Every structure is written in C-alpha cells, then in structure tokens.
Amino acid sequence: MPAFPALNDRNKADRLIVVLGDQLDPTIGPVSNATADDVVLMMEVDEESTHVPSHKQRTALFLSAMRHFAVDQADRGSRVRYVERTDSHNTHSFEGEIARAVDACGPGSVHVTHPGDWRVMNKLDTLRDELGIPVEIHEDEHFVTPLETFREWADGRKQWTMEYFYREQRKRLGVLMDDDGKTPVQDRWNFDEDNREVFKQAPKPPTPYTPRNDAITDEVLDLVSRRFKDNPGSLDGFRWCVTREQARRALDDFIENRLKLFGTYEDAMWEGEPFLYHSLLSAAGNLKLIDPRECVRKAVEAYESGDAPLNSVEGFVRQWIGWREFIRGVYWVQGEDYPHRNGLDHEHDLPEFFWDGDTDMNCMRDCLGQVRDHAYAHHIPRLMVMGNFAMLAGVHARKVADWYLAMFVDAVDWASNPNTIGMSQHADHGVVGTKPYAASGKYIGRMSNYCKGCRYDPREKTGESACPFNTLYWDFMLRHADRFRSNRRMAMMVKNAEKMNKETRVELTTRATELRESWGIV
Ligand code: FAD
Ligand code: SF4
Numbered sequence: 001m002p003a004f005p006a007l008n009d010r011n012k013a014d015r016l017i018v019v020l021g022d023q024l025d026p027t028i029g030p031v032s033n034a035t036a037d038d039v040v041l042m043m044e045v046d047e048e049s050t051h052v053p054s055h056k057q058r059t060a061l062f063l064s065a066m067r068h069f070a071v072d073q074a075d076r077g078s079r080v081r082y083v084e085r086t087d088s089h090n091t092h093s094f095e096g097e098i099a100r101a102v103d104a105c106g107p108g109s110v111h112v113t114h115p116g117d118w119r120v121m122n123k124l125d126t127l128r129d130e131l132g133i134p135v136e137i138h139e140d141e142h143f144v145t146p147l148e149t150f151r152e153w154a155d156g157r158k159q160w161t162m163e164y165f166y167r168e169q170r171k172r173l174g175v176l177m178d179d180d181g182k183t184p185v186q187d188r189w190n191f192d193e194d195n196r197e198v199f200k201q202a203p204k205p206p207t208p209y210t211p212r213n214d215a216i217t218d219e220v221l222d223l224v225s226r227r228f229k230d231n232p233g234s235l236d237g238f239r240w241c242v243t244r245e246q247a248r249r250a251l252d253d254f255i256e257n258r259l260k261l262f263g264t265y266e267d268a269m270w271e272g273e274p275f276l277y278h279s280l281l282s283a284a285g286n287l288k289l290i291d292p293r294e295c296v297r298k299a300v301e302a303y304e305s306g307d308a309p310l311n312s313v314e315g316f317v318r319q320w321i322g323w324r325e326f327i328r329g330v331y332w333v334q335g336e337d338y339p340h341r342n343g344l345d346h347e348h349d350l351p352e353f354f355w356d357g358d359t360d361m362n363c364m365r366d367c368l369g370q371v372r373d374h375a376y377a378h379h380i381p382r383l384m385v386m387g388n389f390a391m392l393a394g395v396h397a398r399k400v401a402d403w404y405l406a407m408f409v410d411a412v413d414w415a416s417n418p419n420t421i422g423m424s425q426h427a428d429h430g431v432v433g434t435k436p437y438a439a440s441g442k443y444i445g446r447m448s449n450y451c452k453g454c455r456y457d458p459r460e461k462t463g464e465s466a467c468p469f470n471t472l473y474w475d476f477m478l479r480h481a482d483r484f485r486s487n488r489r490m491a492m493m494v495k496n497a498e499k500m501n502k503e504t505r506v507e508l509t510t511r512a513t514e515l516r517e518s519w520g521i522v
Contacts, residue, residue: 013039013079016107018098021062022116022412024069025244025288026076028141029113034078041101042070043083046092052406055233056224057240057375061409064220064242065287071216072243081105085227095123095130102131109133114140114147116286117413118336142288143328144173144321150329160330160431163190166322175296175317176303176310190318191263191311198447199268205261205276209253210239211246232355232407234373240283240409247284248294254279255298255308263312267380269448271362274370278378279316282410285324292320324415330422330431331414339401339417343427344436344480346394351519354386354403361468362454363444364389375409380447382408387424388439392472393516394479397427435489438476441467462507468515475512478505 014037017030021042026032034040044063063085070082081104083090083097091097098110114137115121121137128135139146153168154160167189170177176185213221217238225235241247254262258277265277284290299316302308331338353359357368367381377386382404390400401420405411422432441458445451451458451467460466461474477484477497484490500508516522 011039011105013037013105013107015039016041016098016101016105016110018042018110018112019069019073020112020115020120021066022287023113023140024065025142025291026069026073028288029138030111030136031073031078031113034073036077036079038079039081039101039105039107040070040073040078041081041083041098042066043090043094043097044085045083045090045094045097046085047094052402053231054228055371055375055407055409056228056231056235057233057238058407058409058411059228059231060217060220060224060235060238061240061242061283061375062287063224064217065289067216067220068243085223094120095127098127099131102133107133110135111138112136113138116140116415118339119413122336142291143325144292145169145325145329147329147332150325151333154329154333159434160326162322162326162432165326165329166318169321169325170317173321175321176300176314186310188310188314191314194311195263195266195315196447197264197268199265199270199273199276200449205273206257208239208258208275208280209250211241211243211249213238217242232372233375237373239374241289244289247281247290250281250284251279251290251295251298254281255302259299259302259308259312259316261312263309263315266315267447269363269367269378269380269385269444269450271366271449271453274374274377274381276378280376282415285320286410286412286415292324295320327418327432328414330418330428334418334428334431338428339413339421340398341421341428342397343429344391344394344397344425344483346391346396346425346427348394348396348516348521350390350395350399350403351393351521353519354390360455361389362456363448363450363469366450371407375407377408382419383424383437384439384443384447387420388437389469389472391425391436392438392469392476393519393521394476395521397421397425400425435484435487438473438493439469440473441469444469462504462511466511471508471511471515474500474508478509 017034017038017040019031019040019042031040070080074080081101110133112124124135124137153165170184171181174181178185221235221238241250262277268276281290285292296317299313303310303313354368357365357372359365363385367377367385370377401417404420405416418432422428426436445458456467457465458467461470474497477493481494481498485494
C-alpha cells in the first residue's frame with residue numbers, strides 16, 4: 001500500500017470529507033468537488049468485518065477497492081488520510097477515526113454521503129452532537145431514486161408492490177418506453193413468464209470476465225489470509241472487480257456475451273455452474289464502482305441495436321431500476337426496526353452446515369459450496385434454495401440475515417436486509433411480498449439438475465429418504481395454517497395440508513423434528 005506523504009506536510013483542512021468503503025465513486029457526493037484545502041478520510045476499521053463474521057472474499061474486496069480508490073484520489077491531487085488496519089493508532093471504529101481526524105486536521109465541517117446502514121447513520125447523528133462542528137450528510141446520488149421520491153410513491157399505499165413501483169420508474173426515467181412516454185415498448189411491462197427456461201437446453205455459458213490481481217490486491221489477499229484466517233469462506237478464486245475500469249469491462253463483457261440469454265435462463269440453476277448468464281455486477285454496484293444508469297443505458301442500447309432481445313433487456317433493467325431501488329427504499333422508509341423483524345416467530349438456530357456446505361442434500365451442498373468458494377450465488381439459489389430452506393426449517397430471521405450479510409460479496413445492509421428479512425424469510429409482516437417464497441423439492445427439481453444426484457427422493461414427503469424440502473414444506477403449512485388460511489395466495493396450500501389424514505400429518509411433524517434434531521437446531 002503506497003503512503004500518502006502530502007497529508008503530513010500540510011495537515012489542516014477546510015472540510016473533512018469522509019468516504020466510506022461502499023462509496024467509491026469519485027464523481028458524486030462531496031468527494032467530487034474536493035479541493036487541495038480539503039482532506040479525504042478513508043478508514044479500515046475492524047468493526048466492519050467483525051460485527052458479522054465476514055467472508056474472506058468480502059473483506060478482501062472492500063479493502064482492495066478502498067485502497068485502489070485512495071491511490072486514485074491521491075493521484076488526482078487530493079490529500080488523503082488513509083487509516084490502514086495495521087496503523088497502531090487505529091481505533092477501529094468510525095466515530096473514533098472521524099474524531100481523531102477532526103483533532104488532527106481541525107476542519108470547519110465534516111461531509112459524508114448518506115451511508116447504507118442504519119448503524120452508521122446513528123453514529124453520524126451522535127457525532128453531530130459530539131464534534132462541535134457541522135456534520136453534513138449528502139444525498140447518495142448513485143441511486144436513481146431520491147429517498148424522498150420513494151417516500152412519496154409509498155405514502156398512503158396499503159401494499160408496496162414492486163411491479164407498480166417499477167412501472168412508475170420506467171415512465172419517470174423514460175426507459176424502454178414508446179414515444180408517448182406512457183406505453184412500454186412492445187406494449188409489455190413484464191417478461192417474467194418467458195424467463196423461466198430450464199438450463200439443459202442451453203449452450204454452455206461463456207466464462208465471465210475475471211480481472212487480473214495487481215500488487216494492491218495481492219497484498220490485501222495476503223493480509224486477509226493471515227489476519228482473518230478464521231473467518232468463513234475460501235479466498236482462492238477471488239475474482240471481483242476492485243476498480244471502476246474493471247467494473248466497466250465486466251459490464252461490457254456481460255452485455256456482449258451473456259445478456260442475450262440472461263432473461264431466458266434467469267431462474268435456472270445447474271450443478272457446478274454458479275454464474276450461468278448473470279452479470280456478477282452487484283458487488284461493483286454496491287461499492288459504487290459502476291453506475292446503475294450506465295448498466296441500464298448499455299443494455300437498452302443492445303436492445304435498440306438488435307444485439308439483445310427484449311425479454312433479457314427488460315429483465316436486466318427491472319433488476320436495476322426496479323428491484324434494487326425498491327429494496328433500498330424499503331430499508332430506509334420502513335425504519336430502523338426493519339432488520340430486527342421476525343414476523344413468523346421463528347426461533348431455531350442456523351444449521352452449522354450453512355458455513356461449510358457439509359450436507360447430504362445435493363442442492364444445498366452445491367449452493368452453499370458456491371457461497372463458500374465465490375461469496376456469490378445468483379438470486380434463485382439465494383431465494384428458493386438456501387433462503388427457502390431456512391424459512392421452512394423455522395430458523396430465526398435475524399440469524400438467517402446475519403448469515404447472508406456475512407457470506408456474500410455484495411452484502412451491504414440496505415440490500416441484504418430487505419432481501420433476507422422481507423423477500424426470503426417473509427419476516428417483515430408482508431412489506432416486500434404478500435406471501436412467503438415457500439417451495440417444496442418439486443420447484444428445485446424443475447429448475448435444476450440437483451435432484452438427479454441426490455440421496456433424497458423428491459417425490460416423497462415423509463420417511464427417511466423423503467426430500468427434506470418436502471417434509472419441511474408441509475410441516476410449515478401445518479405450523480402456520482392459522483396465519484395463512486385467509487391469505488388468498490396461500491389458502492389452497494394450507495387447505496391441502498389440512499386435508500391430509502391425521503397419520504400423515506403426525507408423520508410430517510415428527511419427521512420435521514427429527515430432521516431439525518439431526519442438524520442440531522432444535
Ligand atoms: P443479476 O442477476 O445480473 O442482476 C443485475 C443486478 O440487479 C444485480 O447486479 C443487482 O445490482 C441488481 N439486483 C437484482 N435483484 C436485486 C435485488 N433483489 N435487490 C437488490 N439488487 C438487485 N443483492 C445485493 O446486491 N446484496 C445483497 O446483500 C443481497 N442479498 C440477497 C439476499 C437474499 C436472501 C436474496 C433472495 C437476494 C439478495 N440479493 C442481494 C439480490 C440478488 O440476489 C443479487 O443482487 C444478485 O443475485 C446479484 O448477482 P448479479 O450481480 O449476478 O445479478
Ligand atoms: Fe434438494 Fe430435495 Fe432435490 Fe435433494 S431431492 S436435491 S434435497 S430438492
């Protein structure tokens with residue numbers, strides 16, 4: 001890591017500009033107009049990889065991307081105060097480092113872009129009172145939807161339906177719209193129906209662009225392997241973009257080689273193929289190495305030039321300006337208690353095999369192996385395999401959310417919590433979805449090749465060889481019958497569960513308990 005000598009020569013600052021580890025865009029926020037009289041503060045604080053036990057690749061990504069950004073800022077002439085992990089004065093907390101920098105540089109004010117986490121937001125609020133100088137929090141212009149716009153959209157609505165939010169986004173931003181600005185191109189908002197093909201009919205997906213590690217990344221990988229050797233996950237095969245230039249190349253590679261089939265195989269899963277046609281851009285997006293507008297523009301250009309079909313382009317656009325912005329809006333507008341909701345009153349622990357993938361369920365072993373090896377799995381394994389399993393097994397929502405926050409390279413609080421607590425665990429009292437994403441082994445069997453090599457039988461629901469997803473699915477319906485009986489979208493499944501004869505119901509409940517016992521989570 002290069003030193004930043006300019007800082008020691010002239011320590012005093014007009015403004016202290018704090019850049020957090022997930023704010024690495026030099027073109028937005030206060031850092032975009034930093035002058036030679038300002039000091040840019042960046043800090044590597046242990047708190048960030050220890051408040052949840054972060055996957056080694058996630059920690060390495062943040063450190064390497066931050067260091068690249070700091071060097072780039074210094075090259076542009078900014079005065080950078082970069083506090084390394086190994087700095088003996090490092091207090092390893094945000095508030096400690098900001099206070100130390102204020103002491104050293106005596107700025108007139110502190111500036112920071114809106115953080116992505118309630119915990120950090122609260123710390124900044126406390127600092128406001130303690131520092132005795134103004135602390136200004138700037139809107140995060142990375143997102144295409146100001147929080148106020150989301151609030152206005154959500155205000156007074158009984159149900160926040162992503163599909164309606166997304167349609168408003170398309171109109172407001174003029175993306176994939178006819179000339180009248182009101183009608184979607186080809187007169188269709190949604191291609192989800194077309195985007196559920198099973199992978200086996202497809203050609204092998206091209207390998208995604210993988211950046212070559214430079215000296216900064218190598219140094220970070222070495223540091224993480226020593227200092228965080230007991231953290232979960234493997235460092236081998238670290239493949240993530242750590243600069244803006246790399247993120248742009250990854251986007252171009254995706255648009256050229258994988259966008260065409262992105263939509264068609266969006267929901268497919270296949271053993272040994274963790275990436276399929278997905279973009280792998282979420283981590284770059286969440287660290288602000290790539291701008292959502294750029295992702296959307298390039299995809300739309302590919303459609304307009306006839307290089308990619310609308311089902312894929314619309315699917316990709318929906319993820320960026322629909323789901324991603326919706327999820328962020330939910331996180332901030334629902335409020336600080338959101339990450340702590342446990343709406344289904346689940347109380348079990350997370351099975352130990354979530355950390356190492358050591359299980360005899362083929363689907364879980366492959367998906368958990370992807371996470372261990374890549375700190376990544378695409379949306380469907382996250383939602384319909386691992387998340388579905390945890391919900392059916394009755395794991396406490398916060399324990400599930402802590403695992404997701406720890407294990408994924410793209411995990412940041414605003415994105416991880418609504419996806420986990422809301423979409424995946426249905427623990428947010430129905431804000432993100434009106435029904436739980438609960439599915440039996442039948443769904444997994446249909447969307448993947450996992451069941452073929454599995455020791456369990458996807459057609460059975462009770463007994464030792466029955467697929468655990470089936471047993472847990474029906475046990476879930478029975479346990480939550482009162483809760484879901486009057487839910488229009490769940491009533492049929494509850495009825496089917498209750499229609500089973502008493503003997504089968506007892507067998508299901510008994511076997512579900514046995515399974516939990518075997519995983520040590522009762
Ligand atoms: P692609 O499939 O190529 O999609 C393109 C982009 O759309 C992504 O890069 C991402 O930026 C955005 N996107 C798509 N869906 C979502 C979504 N639901 N929420 C936010 N952005 C979305 N995404 C995160 O960025 N961070 C998380 O911590 C995270 N945790 C998740 C936890 C669970 C339980 C579930 C079900 C989903 C989670 N997601 C999270 C959403 C989604 O699974 C990932 O964004 C996606 O799989 C990332 O892979 P990709 O870049 O290849 O995405
Ligand atoms: Fe997974 Fe069940 Fe299929 Fe095995 S049989 S792979 S446990 S869904």
